[in-house]
């Protein structure tokens with residue numbers, strides 16, 4: 001009797017997944033057709049505008065070329081951001097140039113793009129579809145940072161969050177939360193292959209929170225980045241991951257599926273390593289733009305009083321209201337939320353984000369969310385606010401910004 005029941009359950013489950021696969025194939029085809037239609041319209045629009053204006057820089061988008069179709073991880077076109085072949089439609093670029101002089105409307109435009117990439121919640125989905133995020137970090141000294149990043153990823157809406165840390169840190173991190181999957185492998189002699197086994201099951205890697213700066217661990221992180229790059233995995237690099245990049249920029253230079261999230265100190269280190277001169281503090285926009293270009297158009301978020309985001313082409317400014325409270329761990333919250341939003345922005349495809357750079361859209365979403373959490377928590381706790389208080393606000397902050 002029990003066996004029959006179990007068999008029936010297995011059959012039902014198989015049927016469900018078969019049905020789900022067919023449904024997803026149909027949905028893929030529909031999106032593909034929609035995308036092609038939109039690209040044709042954009043091309044027509046570009047031609048019309050070219051006819052109307054003598055401005056030679058108004059080029060029609062070239063993103064529908066077949067080379068963009070072959071992608072590494074079954075994301076839509078937006079994954080392949082080779083700036084040498086990608087000429088974004090300047091007509092659509094304006095709403096992205098967030099400068100202090102044109103705030104409100106532009107802000108709304110980019111918020112709308114973030115809203116567009118949020119995946120719908122339906123009963124047809126299975127665990128994992130809304131995001132599986134890996135955090136590389138956590139050592140004896142720093143167990144809070146990887147926890148903050150990993151739990152934020154879950155609270156933003158990822159289904160699974162896995163931490164790859166040193167042996168010392170693992171039990172401590174597990175004891176903070178039963179929601180996290182924790183692998184004590186980062187100081188293992190075979191750390192790179194231990195993590196590599198999991199990479200095909202992850203959507204984004206966040207590298208650095210609480211990782212520490214021991215040579216052996218940094219070597220392992222380097223090996224993990226190489227593996228992730230070879231699989232086309234999106235990578236967010238923060239904290240000690242940025243220390244590593246400042247020593248050896250070539251590890252990530254030119255990999256446009258990465259986002260770097262430096263604070264002021266980390267930015268200065270990277271800038272000096274890449275441009276061999278101190279940061280020009282009177283020209284922050286120019287500095288972030290130049291660093292991104294020097295890194296091969298990788299998206300960079302320079303965190304601070306205003307978060308500056310650049311892919312070497314554009315500079316976005318996120319000055320959403322936060323607070324003057326600067327407790328440690330806010331950057332970890334940003335990195336965890338960014339891990340999820342990057343995956344969603346890539347998954348959504350170019351039509352949902354007006355063919356703009358998905359990494360910019362994700363970065364703007366994560367910065368706004370971090371600042372909104374800060375603002376809400378500060379309203380409640382004032383000076384005693386901590387990053388844990390901000391994490392408790394993720395759900396309501398997310399709804400307020402993106403789902404109302």
Ligand SMILES: NC(=O)C1=CN([C@@H]2O[C@H](COP(=O)(O)OP(=O)(O)OC[C@H]3O[C@@H](n4cnc5c(N)ncnc54)[C@H](OP(=O)(O)O)[C@@H]3O)[C@@H](O)[C@H]2O)[C@@H](O)CC1
Pocket residue numbers: 141142143144145146208209210211212239240263264265266328329331332
């Ligand atoms: N609970 C945990 O487990 C947490 C663990 N964390 C983990 O700690 C690790 C090291 O990260 P980190 O940020 O302390 O290192 P780094 O960037 O070298 O800064 C060193 C010094 O630079 C300065 N400084 C910093 N920002 C500045 C600014 N905006 N403007 C100006 N100066 C600035 C400041 O110097 P000070 O003012 O103290 O002289 C600061 O002390 C890393 O793994 C991280 O993930 C954190 O995530 C927090 C929560």
Ligand SMILES: Nc1ncnc2c1ncn2[C@@H]1O[C@H](COP(=O)(O)OP(=O)(O)OP(=O)(O)O)[C@@H](O)[C@H]1O
Pocket residue numbers: 239262263264303304305306307322323324326327328329330331332333334367370371
């Ligand atoms: N001066 C500031 N005014 C307002 N908000 C700020 C300021 N500095 C930082 N923030 C906010 O805090 C976020 C994290 O930036 P921060 O410089 O604290 O990162 P971090 O040092 O890497 O953090 P962590 O403590 O996690 O290592 C920024 O994205 C921004 O939202």
